[in-house]
Amino acid sequence: ETGVTQTPRHLVMGMTNKKSLKCEQHLGHNAMYWYKQSAKKPLELMFVYNFKEQTENNSVPSRFSPECPNSSHLFLHLHTLQPEDSALYLCASSPTDLPNEQFFGPGTRLTVL
Amino acid sequence: DAKTTQPNSMESNEEEPVHLPCNHSTISGTDYIHWYRQLPSQGPEYVIHGLTSNVNNRMASLAIAEDRKSSTLILHRATLRDAAVYYCILCGFGNEKLTFGTGTRLTIIP
DSSP: OOSEEEEOSEEEEOTTOEEEEEEEEOSOOSEEEEEEEOTTSOOEEEEEEETTEEEEEOSOOTTEEEEEEETTEEEEEEESOOGGGOEEEEEEEEOSSSSOOOEEOOOEEEEEO | OOOOBOOSEEEEETTSOEEEEEEOTTOOTTOEEEEEEEOTTSOOEEEEEESSSOEEOSSOEEEEOTTSSEEEEEESSOOGGGOEEEEEEEEOTTOOOOOOOOOEEEEEEO
C-alpha cells in the first residue's frame, strides 16, 4: 500500500473512553504531523515529529498524547476527551528537505459523545 | 508567519480556465508559496509550489508577481473533479509548518 493511511476512518467515543488513532506512511519520509480540522474552521497543526522526535506541540491539551515509535508510524492517544474535540483528525508526512511538500492521509472522523 | 488573503469562494464553468488569486503582501524573501487543495471528505492534497519564477506541473500552473506580493493558481481546463477548497500558504525557509487559512471554495458549473 502506498501513501499515508489512517485508521480508523470513523470513531465514536464517550468522554471517559481511551482510544488511539493510527497513521502509517509508506513514502520514506522522516517528518510526520497531526492536524485537527473542526467544522467551519481552518486546519490546525497539533504536533510535528522529525526523525521520531517531537519538534512542535501547538499548545495541545494533554488529553491528546502523540507517539512516534519510528519514522513510518504515528499515533494519537486520546483520553478524557470533550464533545468539542469532535473533528476530523488528519495525519501528514513529508521529506525533511525543502520545500515542505506534505502528503495527507484521509483523516479520522472523531465524534465524542 | 506571513499571512495570505484569498477570496472565500469562486465559480467557474467546466472546461474553462480558472485563475485563483492570492495576496501575500508581507511575504519575506525566503518564503515559498505553496498551494494545496482539499476535495470533499478528503485530506488536503499538494498542488504546486514556487519561490520566484512561474511554475508548471501536471495539475496546474503558478504565476508569481514580480514583487512576489501576489500569486495566481491557474487550472487550465477545469473539470468537476477540481471542485475543492484551495489554500495558498507561505512556508519560510527551514520552517516545516504549514498554516492553513480558510482558502477559496471553488465550484465548477457543468
